[in-house]
Amino acid sequence: MSLRPLVILPDPLLRQVSTPVERFDAALKRFSDDMFETMYDAPGIGLAAIQVAEPIRMLVIDLSKEDEPNAPQIFINPQILTRSDEINVHEEGCLSIPDYYADVERPAAITVAYQDVEGNKHEINADGLLATCLQHEIDHLDGVLFIDHISKLKRDMVVRKFKKLARDRPPARMVG
Secondary structure: OOOOOOOOOOOHHHOOOOEOOOOOOHHHHHHHHHHHHHHHHOOOOEEEHHHHOOOEOEEEEOOOOOOOOOOOEEEEEEEEEEEOOOEEEEEEEEOOEEEEEEEEEEEOEEEEEEEOOOOOEEEEEEEHHHHHHHHHHHHHHOOOOHHHHOOHHHHHHHHHHHHHHHHHOOOOOOOO
């Protein structure tokens, strides 16, 4: 069952911090499978649970290229332990802010503690695109969007665009 990524308007009032996962069960595994399906359908390389209206500290990533087999990774309750002083710049986009991309500066390397879908604890040293993607998705879990890392002028332009889209969109019909 593919989940629909939410268009999250860049408004601090709409942001939510995700809560830690405490139950590692079959339902969590099914949810992770649904998240991967949603991410692949988008298509994207990372997805945080909050983007599909589940405010838990969980994210999925797959950095495989189109001609490679999928390489899914699940990070539950991720926490950045260390950040390098060296900075990398990557062009970032987001399923929650469609059709907008910007260069974002982030630490080039990080160490992340996390749990897998069974609850086992792990640590990973990440650099390059993996470090960028992990930081981007962990930001979602903390109520932060990638546009919070760009200039105020560019951020305000994006906010205006998405507020206008929200005003112009017809209201959803209620069922029930």
